[in-house]
Amino acid sequence: MSENENHERSTVSVIGLGQMGTRLAQAFLAAGYQTTVWNRTAEKADALVAQGAVRAATAAEAVAGSTLVVVCLPNYETVQGLLGPVAESLRGRVLVNLTSGTTEAAGRMADWVAGHGAEYLDGAAMSGTRLVGRPEALFVFSGSPEAFTAHRVVLASLGNAVHLGADPALAPLYDTALFGLAWGALAGFYHAVALVGxxxxxxxxxxxxxxxxxxxxxxxxxxxxxxxxxxxxxxxxxxxxxxxxxxxxxxxxxxxxxxxxxxxxxxxxxxxxxxxxxxxxxxxxxxxxxxxxxxxxx
Ligand SMILES: NC(=O)c1ccc[n+]([C@@H]2O[C@H](COP(=O)([O-])OP(=O)(O)OC[C@H]3O[C@@H](n4cnc5c(N)ncnc54)[C@H](OP(=O)(O)O)[C@@H]3O)[C@@H](O)[C@H]2O)c1
CATH class of the missing domain: 1.10.1040.10 (N-(1-d-carboxylethyl)-l-norvaline Dehydrogenase; domain 2)
Known part of the structure; x- marks a missing residue:
């Protein structure tokens, strides 16, 4: 299947509609993809449903709803706790985890997902929520190169989608390294503002x-x-x-x-x-x- 054929058939589910998850779902909707959404507090999906998203009644329904399943939750323990009971429905799908975490947690998650017959991409949103959906919003991904190639166009709805390599730990590694880089620059900026101030x-x-x-x-x-x-x-x-x-x-x-x-x-x-x-x-x-x-x- 060509990348383009796959792109035309793609559907996407977003699990976790906090500040970031909501922006992810909005970006997929804006790019014209059928977007299924689920959130623990159901009302947070209302505005997205009004914009055309499909409401899933349960996390299991959200997983079953799409070939590409994006999760964005506070930490990996929460992801594991939520997807653990519905792991069998992941079979044949691609899980994209845009939850922040450690390199070790990414490796464990990748093994767990592979053990349930699914492909895994770890990811990190590097440009806050403000730029999501614009080409300058950097999103880094790592893990299955095949999954990234197949869904590259859909993931590019979020911004500048960069695949770092097959090792799932690369996305959280870059995430922390780039966070340190940004803070190095910002610490210098805050000092400079105080000095000239x-x-x-x-x-x-x-x-x-x-x-x-x-x-x-x-x-x-x-x-x-x-x-x-x-x-x-x-x-x-x-x-x-x-x-x-x-x-x-x-x-x-x-x-x-x-x-x-x-x-x-x-x-x-x-x-x-x-x-x-x-x-x-x-x-x-x-x-x-x-x-x-x-x-x-x-
Ligand atoms: N916000 C940013 O600018 C930003 C930037 C880069 C990366 N990130 C990363 O994105 C991830 C999400 O951040 P966020 O800012 O979107 O967080 P948030 O606004 O606090 O939202 C957290 C989400 O997780 C859900 N949740 C929490 N505990 C849960 C549980 N036990 N079961 C099911 N759902 C649960 C919440 O559901 P309820 O609505 O029911 O509480 C909510 O949808 C984090 O890993 C964060 O580091 C965020």
Whole structure:
């Protein structure tokens, strides 16, 4: 069956209509798919039913209603508790689990689903609820490549649907890694807002300038990823030594403005450790060596 034929016949069920599950169901409906919905508190399905969704009376009915079954619940224990009693109805279907959890839980869930004759995709919604249904909303999936290929078009109704690989643990691994990345950037932003705010700069005015700076920052990632792969750190973007000195200025300026120094101190600690390990004259991507290995210069 071609991907397109499969797409035309696809139906989707969404189990769990909290903040995220509701947006998922809305996106499937907006893309024109027959969407069956179930929620423990039945009234939460009312608005979706008014928009054209099919109401399932039970979770079992929701599973039986579609080839593609999407669950979005608070945790894996809840998913297991809900689907455990109806596991036999999963046979021949694809379960997509957009519940947040650990890599271990994803592996256990994949084994459990396979044991009931179904295919499994773990997934993570990376762009909050606001962007769901728009092309820039990132959704990462991992697990059965065949299931992803067969349902790629339907899953793309949610946003930018990216398959990371066959190992189901990859989606929760990326989920936590990207969460840390986002927080690294946001911690820097919140510190910067406090710092310029001490001189009376309006957060909105600062955000406009900061947003214009971010393409440069993100452009470093691909270059630095290649350097990390090669294990060679050219210092075109400045040496560890130079950046450590600049970070010292940020700490001093923060102190002078009466702003907490914990965010720049954290970065300074990374740079100091890289310098102590012998990377002072290398490029800044070399800090990864001391993060992942805790070893000195080789
Ligand atoms: N919201 C976000 O921005 C966001 C972003 C990324 C990932 N996520 C992930 O998406 C998942 C759901 O988050 P959410 O924000 O949608 O949560 P939520 O708004 O709190 O909704 C939780 C849902 O789970 C249902 N539920 C809870 N316990 C249950 C049980 N024992 N049996 C059956 N149903 C149960 C609730 O049903 P009732 O309506 O009956 O209470 C509700 O539908 C989480 O894993 C979260 O980490 C959320």
């Amino acid at each position: 001490a001189e009376g700069v309006d957060p909105t005015a600062f955000a406009a300038v900061a947003t214009g700076h971010m393409p440069f920052v993100t452009s470093l990632m691909a270059d630095h990823a290649r350097q990390i792969e090669d294990g060679r750190y050219p210092n075109d973007d400045g040496t560890v030594e130079v950046h450590a000195a600049a970070m010292e200025h940020l700490v001093d300026t923060s102190e002078a403005q009466g702003v907490s120094t914990d965010v720049p101190e954290l970065v300074k600690a990374l740079l100091d450790r890289a310098r102590a390990a012998g990377y002072g004259a290398d490029g800044i991507a070399s800090v990864v060596e001391t993060i992942r290995k805790g070893e000195g210069h080789v």
